[in-house]
Amino acid sequence: MLMPVTLLNTERIKLFSTRSPWWCALLGFALPVCFAAMYATESGDFLSLTVPATQDGYRFGMAVLMVLGVVAVTGEYRFGTMRTAFQAVPRRWAVLVAKTAVVAAVSGAVGEATAFASWGVACLIRPDVDLTLNTPAEWRSVAGVGLVYLFASVIAVAVGVLVRQTAGAITILFIYTLLAESLIAAVPGAGPAIVHWMPFYASRVFLEAGLGFDAAGSAPYGPWGGLLYFGGVALALLGVALVVVERRDA
Amino acid sequence: MIEASGLTKRYGRTLAVDDLSFTVRPGRVTGFLGPNGAGKSTTMRLALGLDHPTSGAIHINGRPYRQLSHPLRAVGALLDPRWVHPNRSARAHLHWLAVAGGIPTSRIDEVLDLVGLSAVAGKRAGGYSLGMSQRLGIAAALLGDPEVLLFDEPANGLDPEGIHWIRTLLKNLAADGRTVFVSSHLLSEMANTADDLIVIGRGRLISQTTTAEFIERATKATVLVRTPQAERLRAVLTQQGCGVADQPDGALLVTGATGEQIGEAAAAHQVVLHELSPQRGSLEEAFMQLTGDAVEYAAQPAGAEDSDLLAAGR
Amino acid sequence: MTLLAVERIKLFSTRSPWWCMLLALGLTVGLSGLIAGESSDQFPLTIGGTQAGYQFGLMVIMVMAALAITTEYRFGTIRTTFQALPPRWAVLAAKTAVVAVVSGLVGEATAFASWGMAKAVRPSADLALRHANDWRTVAGVGLVYATGAVLAVGVGTLVRQTAGAVSILLVWALLVENLVGLIPKIGTDVRKWMPFNAANHFLTSGQASLGTGGAQQTPMPYGPWGGLGYFAGVAVAVLIVAVVTAERRDA
Numbered sequence: 001m002l003m004p005v006t007l008l009n010t011e012r013i014k015l016f017s018t019r020s021p022w023w024c025a026l027l028g029f030a031l032p033v034c035f036a037a038m039y040a041t042e043s044g045d046f047l048s049l050t051v052p053a054t055q056d057g058y059r060f061g062m063a064v065l066m067v068l069g070v071v072a073v074t075g076e077y078r079f080g081t082m083r084t085a086f087q088a089v090p091r092r093w094a095v096l097v098a099k100t101a102v103v104a105a106v107s108g109a110v111g112e113a114t115a116f117a118s119w120g121v122a123c124l125i126r127p128d129v130d131l132t133l134n135t136p137a138e139w140r141s142v143a144g145v146g147l148v149y150l151f152a153s154v155i156a157v158a159v160g161v162l163v164r165q166t167a168g169a170i171t172i173l174f175i176y177t178l179l180a181e182s183l184i185a186a187v188p189g190a191g192p193a194i195v196h197w198m199p200f201y202a203s204r205v206f207l208e209a210g211l212g213f214d215a216a217g218s219a220p221y222g223p224w225g226g227l228l229y230f231g232g233v234a235l236a237l238l239g240v241a242l243v244v245v246e247r248r249d250a
Numbered sequence: 251m252i253e254a255s256g257l258t259k260r261y262g263r264t265l266a267v268d269d270l271s272f273t274v275r276p277g278r279v280t281g282f283l284g285p286n287g288a289g290k291s292t293t294m295r296l297a298l299g300l301d302h303p304t305s306g307a308i309h310i311n312g313r314p315y316r317q318l319s320h321p322l323r324a325v326g327a328l329l330d331p332r333w334v335h336p337n338r339s340a341r342a343h344l345h346w347l348a349v350a351g352g353i354p355t356s357r358i359d360e361v362l363d364l365v366g367l368s369a370v371a372g373k374r375a376g377g378y379s380l381g382m383s384q385r386l387g388i389a390a391a392l393l394g395d396p397e398v399l400l401f402d403e404p405a406n407g408l409d410p411e412g413i414h415w416i417r418t419l420l421k422n423l424a425a426d427g428r429t430v431f432v433s434s435h436l437l438s439e440m441a442n443t444a445d446d447l448i449v450i451g452r453g454r455l456i457s458q459t460t461t462a463e464f465i466e467r468a469t470k471a472t473v474l475v476r477t478p479q480a481e482r483l484r485a486v487l488t489q490q491g492c493g494v495a496d497q498p499d500g501a502l503l504v505t506g507a508t509g510e511q512i513g514e515a516a517a518a519h520q521v522v523l524h525e526l527s528p529q530r531g532s533l534e535e536a537f538m539q540l541t542g543d544a545v546e547y548a549a550q551p552a553g554a555e556d557s558d559l560l561a562a563g564r
Numbered sequence: 565m566t567l568l569a570v571e572r573i574k575l576f577s578t579r580s581p582w583w584c585m586l587l588a589l590g591l592t593v594g595l596s597g598l599i600a601g602e603s604s605d606q607f608p609l610t611i612g613g614t615q616a617g618y619q620f621g622l623m624v625i626m627v628m629a630a631l632a633i634t635t636e637y638r639f640g641t642i643r644t645t646f647q648a649l650p651p652r653w654a655v656l657a658a659k660t661a662v663v664a665v666v667s668g669l670v671g672e673a674t675a676f677a678s679w680g681m682a683k684a685v686r687p688s689a690d691l692a693l694r695h696a697n698d699w700r701t702v703a704g705v706g707l708v709y710a711t712g713a714v715l716a717v718g719v720g721t722l723v724r725q726t727a728g729a730v731s732i733l734l735v736w737a738l739l740v741e742n743l744v745g746l747i748p749k750i751g752t753d754v755r756k757w758m759p760f761n762a763a764n765h766f767l768t769s770g771q772a773s774l775g776t777g778g779a780q781q782t783p784m785p786y787g788p789w790g791g792l793g794y795f796a797g798v799a800v801a802v803l804i805v806a807v808v809t810a811e812r813r814d815a
Contacts, residue, residue, distance in 0.1 A: 042748045183595060183617060
């Protein structure tokens with residue numbers, strides 16, 4: 001019987017002993033920060049620099065860290081190391097929970113670092129603009145990025161476990177998060193009603209409610225409700241993945 | 251005919267192949283021998299135009315591979331049996347290769363029969379055992395009925411019957427007058443199959459000879475003799491032009507004479523013999539001795555560190 | 565001809581291209597049906613609206629095209645291929661041609677099926693293709709898919725890894741091009757020269773609405789056919805860089 005700490009350590013070693021997670025983490029950090037720097041440089045009287053505007057590039061980082069979450073799982077399936085892992089620890093759900101925890105923690109940490117670095121670089125470039133974090137909404141829009149990364153990577157791990165193939169999992173995730181939600185929202189009539197129950201829309205409500213997004217406050221939940229819903233969907237998906245893994249042949 | 255001249259390939263800081271020159275002749279099986287990491291596979295990839303040489307060249311029938319007009323009909327190769335799409339059937343894999351090589355598709359069933367895969371030809375290649383993949387790779391190599399054949403470790407993953415089959419196949423291909431170039435890291439495997447041997451270590455040529463010559467040279471015969479009259483026998487044998495070396499336990503190690511000759515000489519001079527045993531070094535020993543200082547990934551001999559420590563402590 | 569036949573056999577003897585084609589068709593036509601079903605007097609159904617989901621199919625087709633080359637690298641069959649056919653540029657050109665033609669056909673099928681689906685769901689809507697604009701919006705989808713496939717083969721050849729190639733393509737098409745527009749001052753101008761935005765201009769220019777609100781507000785520095793030309797130019801440029809790279813590096 002392995003202790004949870006051992007499992008977490010195992011997964012941590014596995015994750016960081018290959019190159020792609022490092023690349024993903026680096027890219028997930030660098031892309032939004034560069035975007036914030038570009039935005040701050042070009043901002044002026046016409047388009048003013050605001051706290052939420054410094055975070056506009058967070059979806060770059062989220063997308064890249066979702067790739068990390070997927071590859072952490074599908075890479076193991078591809079090289080057959082998943083079978084070795086299940087051989088070492090026959091309680092498969094425990095292996096996957098540990099893996100999810102490590103990936104989520106890394107994503108959350110990268111998310112926080114990214115958010116504050118993006119905000120910091122904007123402050124440095126435009127010292128004349130007041131970017132102090134005054135209201136809870138402003139704090140949420142910056143510090144909340146890590147939480148959104150965290151749950152997004154849980155979704156990525158779950159999809160990776162279900163699909164077991166890198167290309168398939170990444171395609172599904174990107175097409176859904178980057179295209180399907182906005183296309184469905186644009187369907188006349190039904191769109192605006194369904195869109196509130198799309199998980200990534202809910203995550204944006206959490207980050208940007210009261211700061212221009214969902215201005216009408218038409219979402220049937222508040223910002224924290226949005227996070228709760230987003231997190232709930234992520235954990236539910238993970239639950240399904242765990243059940244499937246226990247039943248399916250490794 | 252395969253000719254390498256000054257072939258050199260460098261990957262970053264690693265020199266995989268170092269100024270290699272050799273000739274592989276038609277009508278014979280030529281073994282390409284060397285320990286793991288010696289540069290055998292790299293040489294094969296260079297021969298097939300997959301990698302670009304850093305300097306030098308390797309030609310097939312007098313031309314670089316990429317200038318051959320019908321490469322698959324001139325050269326057949328098996329480098330890695332896993333180079334097949336796992337969701338493609340054996341027949342589909344051979345089909346696209348046949349079309350690519352301008353080879354009549356009727357040939358597909360012929361080679362499938364030849365390697366014994368006809369029964370599973372419609373199944374996805376991803377489900378094949380290593381031995382079956384190896385047979386598919388061989389089928390692909392034979393597809394174009396080529397004059398020149400390159401096989402990288404073809405016996406890998408085959409059962410004893412499969413190994414016997416591949417040996418016979420290689421010999422028959424050579425008997426047809428084809429050029430057959432086979433790599434291996436096991437000398438014992440090559441000793442029974444190859445007519446010529448090209449031995450490399452750390453990317454450099456160690457020797458190019460016939461197999462018989464290599465074995466003859468590598469395993470010089472010696473005879474171990476034990477006698478209470480060692481000095482007398484030594485004088486007799488030295489007089490006859492034999493080499494005599496003392497062993498730590500007082501026995502003599504004689505070179506240059508057979509056991510029979512030594513026994514007769516001893517009887518003629520009334521020397522009592524306690525033991526007379528011909529010694530023959532094993533092929534593997536000889537091979538290891540040859541390539542010993544050229545092994546890339548050598549294991550530390552057990553206890554080597556300890557004895558070093560002891561020596562240092564003295 | 566041999567090269568084309570080889571690539572055709574290779575493409576259709578594995579499963580994933582079939583899945584991708586099916587998915588491209590299903591997603592796009594499905595969304596068209598949904599939009600038609602939800603249309604009303606307040607939100608009238610337009611020809612542009614029937615093609616609102618073309619990006620679904622485009623993304624899936626680009627994944628298919630990238631996979632056509634990255635799986636060859638992954639399973640090592642690219643070496644078998646280069647061994648059988650040493651001129652690498654010819655192999656890659658043939659693969660691109662086959663993938664582009666298949667993608668174009670899927671695009672046409674998708675576009676007309678989406679249009680037909682909308683017509684079937686809402687027979688009352690006026691969806692007749694009268695003007696050149698209307699034809700471009702529907703029949704142009706195939707051209708965009710074919711060009712997108714060329715770009716994807718190029719990126720796949722350069723990156724050689726499925727995860728990397730697919731991520732780059734989708735993040736670029738769906739995220740970078742949109743977020744760039746957010747940057748103050750230069751954003752709007754830069755966006756005009758983004759390849760997928762140019763392709764979108766080719767399809768949507770002159771149409772009332774694409775249903776996604778994606779209709780061009782900003783005037784573009786080129787016409788619709790110029791947009792397609794620019795998109796194709798970028799795709800071919802990437803492909804050429806990829807082919808030159810493939811010729812030079814070790815397989």
